[in-house]
Amino acid sequence: xxxxxxxxxxxxxxxxxxxxxxxxxxxxxxxxxxxxxxxxxxxxxxxxxxxxxxxxxxxxxxxxxxxxxxxxxxxxxxxxxxxxxxxxxxxxxxxxxxxxxxxxxxxxxxxxxxxxxxxxxxxxxxxxxxxxxxxxxxxxxxxxxxxxxxxxxxxxxxxxxxxxxxxxxxxxxxxxxxxxxxxxxxxxxxxxxxxxxxxxxxxxxxxxxxxxxxxxxxxxxxxxxxxxxxxxxxxxxxxxxxxxxxxxxxxxxxxxxxxxxxxxxxxxxxxx
Amino acid sequence: xxxxxxxxxxxxxxxxxxxxxxxxxxxxxxxxxxxxxxxxxxxxxxxxxxxxxxxxxxxxxxxxxxxxxxxxxxxxxxxxxxxxxxxxxxxxxxxxxxxxxxxxxxxxxxxxxxxxxxxxxxxxxxxxxxxxxxxxxxxxxxxxxxxxxxxxxxxxxxxxxxxxxxxxxxxxxxxxxxxxxxxxxxxxxxxxxxxxxxxxxxxxxxxxxxxxxxxxxxxxxxxxxxxxxxxxxxxxxxxxxxxxxxxxxxxxxxxxxxxxxxxxxxxxxxxx
Amino acid sequence: xxxxxxxxxxxxxxxxxxxxxxxxxxxxxxxxxxxxxxxxxxxxxxxxxxxxxxxxxxxxxxxxxxxxxxxxxxxxxxxxxxxxxxxxxxxxxxxxxxxxxxxxxxxxxxxxxxxxxxxxxxxxxxxxxxxxxxxxxxxxxxxxxxxxxxxxxxxxxxxxxxxxxxxxxxxxxxxxxxxxxxxxxxxxxxxxxxxxxxxxxxxxxxxxxxxxxxxxxxxxxxxxxxxxxxxxxxxxxxxxxxxxxxxxxxxxxxxxxxxxxxxxxxxxxxxx
Numbered sequence: 001x002x003x004x005x006x007x008x009x010x011x012x013x014x015x016x017x018x019x020x021x022x023x024x025x026x027x028x029x030x031x032x033x034x035x036x037x038x039x040x041x042x043x044x045x046x047x048x049x050x051x052x053x054x055x056x057x058x059x060x061x062x063x064x065x066x067x068x069x070x071x072x073x074x075x076x077x078x079x080x081x082x083x084x085x086x087x088x089x090x091x092x093x094x095x096x097x098x099x100x101x102x103x104x105x106x107x108x109x110x111x112x113x114x115x116x117x118x119x120x121x122x123x124x125x126x127x128x129x130x131x132x133x134x135x136x137x138x139x140x141x142x143x144x145x146x147x148x149x150x151x152x153x154x155x156x157x158x159x160x161x162x163x164x165x166x167x168x169x170x171x172x173x174x175x176x177x178x179x180x181x182x183x184x185x186x187x188x189x190x191x192x193x194x195x196x197x198x199x200x201x202x203x204x205x206x207x208x209x210x211x212x213x214x215x216x217x218x219x220x221x222x223x224x225x226x227x228x229x230x231x232x233x234x235x236x237x238x239x240x241x242x243x244x245x246x247x248x249x250x251x252x253x254x255x256x257x258x259x260x261x262x263x264x265x266x267x268x269x270x271x272x
Numbered sequence: 273x274x275x276x277x278x279x280x281x282x283x284x285x286x287x288x289x290x291x292x293x294x295x296x297x298x299x300x301x302x303x304x305x306x307x308x309x310x311x312x313x314x315x316x317x318x319x320x321x322x323x324x325x326x327x328x329x330x331x332x333x334x335x336x337x338x339x340x341x342x343x344x345x346x347x348x349x350x351x352x353x354x355x356x357x358x359x360x361x362x363x364x365x366x367x368x369x370x371x372x373x374x375x376x377x378x379x380x381x382x383x384x385x386x387x388x389x390x391x392x393x394x395x396x397x398x399x400x401x402x403x404x405x406x407x408x409x410x411x412x413x414x415x416x417x418x419x420x421x422x423x424x425x426x427x428x429x430x431x432x433x434x435x436x437x438x439x440x441x442x443x444x445x446x447x448x449x450x451x452x453x454x455x456x457x458x459x460x461x462x463x464x465x466x467x468x469x470x471x472x473x474x475x476x477x478x479x480x481x482x483x484x485x486x487x488x489x490x491x492x493x494x495x496x497x498x499x500x501x502x503x504x505x506x507x508x509x510x511x512x513x514x515x516x517x518x519x520x521x522x523x524x525x526x527x528x529x530x531x532x533x534x535x536x537x538x539x540x541x542x543x544x
Numbered sequence: 545x546x547x548x549x550x551x552x553x554x555x556x557x558x559x560x561x562x563x564x565x566x567x568x569x570x571x572x573x574x575x576x577x578x579x580x581x582x583x584x585x586x587x588x589x590x591x592x593x594x595x596x597x598x599x600x601x602x603x604x605x606x607x608x609x610x611x612x613x614x615x616x617x618x619x620x621x622x623x624x625x626x627x628x629x630x631x632x633x634x635x636x637x638x639x640x641x642x643x644x645x646x647x648x649x650x651x652x653x654x655x656x657x658x659x660x661x662x663x664x665x666x667x668x669x670x671x672x673x674x675x676x677x678x679x680x681x682x683x684x685x686x687x688x689x690x691x692x693x694x695x696x697x698x699x700x701x702x703x704x705x706x707x708x709x710x711x712x713x714x715x716x717x718x719x720x721x722x723x724x725x726x727x728x729x730x731x732x733x734x735x736x737x738x739x740x741x742x743x744x745x746x747x748x749x750x751x752x753x754x755x756x757x758x759x760x761x762x763x764x765x766x767x768x769x770x771x772x773x774x775x776x777x778x779x780x781x782x783x784x785x786x787x788x789x790x791x792x793x794x795x796x797x798x799x800x801x802x803x804x805x806x807x808x809x810x811x812x813x814x815x816x
Contacts, residue, residue, distance in 0.1 A: 031323070032304045032307045032323070032576045033307040033308050033311050033323045034308060035576045035577040035618075036308060036577050036578060036580060036581060036742060036743065037308060039577050039742035039743075040741060040742050040787065040788070040791070043739075043740050043741065043742060043787065044740065044786070044787050044788070049742065050647070050650075051575070051576070051577045051617070051618055052618070052647070052651065053618060054618070054619055054620050054621075054653070056652075056653040057651040057652070057653050057654065060651055060652065061650070061651060073323070074307075074323060074324070074325060074326070075326055076326050076350055077326075077350065078620055078621065103322070103324070106322075106333070107324065107329040107332055107333060108328075108329070108332065109326070109328040109329050110329065195315075196315050196316065196527060197312060197315065198308060198311035198312050198315060198321065199308065199311075241524050241528070242316070242523060242524025242525070242527045242528055243312065243315065243316050243523050243524065243527050244312070244316070244519070244520035244521060244522065244523025244524045244527075245520055245521075245523075245524055247312070247520075247523075247788070248520055248788035248789055248791075248792055249788060249789075250788065251786060251787050251788025251789075251791075252784075252785050252786025252787065252788045252789055253786070255740060255786045255787050255788075256785070256786055303595070304576045304579045304595070305579040305580050305583050305595045306580060308580060309580060345595070346579075346595055346596070346597060346598070347598055348598050348622055349598075349622065375594070375596070378594075378605075379596065379601040379604055379605060380600075380601070380604065381598070381600040381601050382601065467587075468587050468588065468799065469584060469587065470580060470583035470584050470587055470593065471580065471583075513796050513800070514588070514795060514796025514797070514799045514800055515584065515587065515588050515795050515796065515799050516584070516588070516791070516792035516793060516794065516795025516796045516799075517792055517793075517795075517796055519584070519792075519795075520792055
């Protein structure tokens with residue numbers, strides 16, 4: 001999928017259709033909190049998840065996966081070793097991998113792990129909240145996994161980080177800001193219930209790895225993943241009485257959302 | 273929040289309002305089975321979960337968290353080391369931490385880990401089923417994670433355990449029994465469907481850590497958490513055709529339950 | 545429960561009734577993706593799960609559990625050691641254990657772990673998809689955790705594998721094929737939504753361990769577990785708008801399905 005002459009919602013819709021047609025294998029090295037949810041999100045949207053995060057196998061699979069997610073939510077000695085091996089193997093094989101630096105800035109070890117991954121084996125996409133992105137860019141972090149900053153406030157730092165490492169940086173929030181160091185794109189879909197379910201951001205990182213498997217343009221991949229998740233979230237929020245029902249409905253909607261739904265509802269703008 | 277001149281349901285309602293107003297950061301060192309569920313319960317009820325359970329970061333976060341949960345459901349060498357560091361850091365910083373000795377009495381290692389934590393870095397609250405509390409108090413344990421004893425049968429042992437370690441002990445069951453070694457309080461809400469969803473007790477321990485972040489009176493914190501969970505469970509059980517729907521509805525109800533709902537429905541009694 | 549003179553659906557129904565009556569303790573050494581889901585499936589169907597997978601305790605519990613599940617979805621150094629200890633302890637104590645070789649054939653380490661377990665401490669039942677069973681039997685594997693082969697194509701290899709190791713082999717798929725090396729039985733229930741929820745196969749392995757705790761005939765245990773899960777899935781699929789709702793409804797149906805439902809709806813055939 002290439003943006004080419006298409007507008008972004010159309011390109012995102014074509015990316016969704018391509019993923020449904022090809023069901024890319026997405027390897028996830030993620031945390032114990034969201035592993036099931038992430039796998040179910042990937043299955044719903046049309047990808048094939050493989051949650052392989054031990055050092056004996058992580059590099060072996062990353063060399064053949066369509067895309068790889070590395071998420072630092074609950075790092076351990078063994079899984080961090082696996083993440084280093086998987087990111088190196090993905091880069092060596094030309095497979096896109098996504099870094100989700102959960103909690104960067106709030107705790108020292110994972111901040112160091114994230115910065116080392118970024119410097120040694122640059123990812124195709126970095127996805128985080130504003131505090132995490134600011135922390136990777138050298139600023140002060142938040143108090144944990146939630147964000148004390150708005151995506152807009154982190155847009156400048158995101159652009160610099162993207163340019164420095166030759167990657168795409170996606171800053172999640174009420175309005176998502178995504179940049180490849182040159183272009184800056186916003187996605188303005190979503191619902192406040194997204195903040196009441198754990199692992200939505202983590203699942204978005206995994207979806208970016210899935211879309212990157214079918215989109216040469218990694219900024220488009222990140223935009224398409226964001227729009228798909230947040231438009232489906234709007235659909236799910238229509239009828240959900242609370243966060244439990246919303247999470248269930250979001251899986252239903254990720255499975256049923258059509259490329260036409262996405263094209264019609266995505267509020268994507270090029271802002272810089 | 274202080275009990276003061278208020279009756280207990282009113283004090284519990286005020287504690288719930290205080291948690292919603294302040295969204296305390298609750299660090300959870302818990303098991304792989306219930307990590308997602310626990311985070312979603314905490315988000316629903318108004319707290320901010322951070323599931324940090326590795327030894328490089330656990331103490332760092334525990335020193336600044338509003339409350340800390342240590343749950344022994346699936347202990348590993350690395351996470352047990354993290355638990356020891358987190359409990360010590362929490363006590364050093366004056367932060368309340370909650371011990372949930374899942375399976376104590378049924379397996380030797382975790383029983384020893386739980387007793388060591390209790391002796392070296394006493395928690396603000398211990399929450400378990402009757403078999404687990406009896407095991408910590410020196411009695412014989414159960415056959416696993418479910419309980420072969422009633423809370424009433426463990427009330428005496430709970431009171432002694434609480435007095436010995438200067439902690440609150442909460443014995444979960446059909447009627448919950450909670451004590452600080454002096455007072456003994458029962459909470460008689462809930463539904464049998466609670467026994468058909470994994471991790472309800474584990475989530476209750478996490479809620480106690482959240483309430484302890486906003487209640488100086490730790491017995492009140494444990495009572496308020498228990499009443500909030502079990503009243504929401506009664507609401508959820510009204511319409512649930514089975515345990516899957518019940519778990520979803522429980523999250524919805526934890527998000528929507530008001531302090532007035534809680535004050536009106538909580539069946540809390542001081543029995544000794 | 546013995547098949548004896550009964551037809552298989554009747555024998556499966558009696559096995560379900562026996563499990564509900566006795567609530568066997570089922571120890572699960574499983575992966576971080578499906579641990580919660582597996583525990584909830586076991587609770588729904590009437591068993592008592594205990595997710596104990598560390599090497600200090602795994603053998604201790606396996607010697608007294610009704611049945612044991614070993615699932616290789618996310619193996620780590622520590623949990624693989626626990627799996628070896630649990631399988632040995634289960635066999636020494638005469639307790640049935642089930643091997644679920646997730647991803648065998650797709651990655652080298654776990655394939656070796658599965659083959660070693662099979663050779664040194666043969667399980668009562670091996671459950672996998674066609675690619676995994678072919679890989680254990682010496683053939684080429686799939687690309688990950690999903691299967692590139694049909695159960696029918698693996699039936700011959702399954703029969704040889706069962707005969708060689710004195711075990712039952714269950715090949716999951718659109719039509720499940722199960723064999724003890726002599727008899728070959730098919731179960732033709734289910735719904736395509738089962739492929740859109742992570743961990744359904746993993747939960748089926750756990751259900752086989754639960755049924756093996758109440759069925760001397762291990763082929764019947766595997767058939768009864770398969771029929772119970774897939775008939776409940778058909779019931780859940782009637783009303784589910786998507787995979788999120790389907791997973792919730794499946795738990796509801798596993799709790800409500802009666803032995804009579806199972807006897808009436810199970811499409812079980814002896815085909816060889």
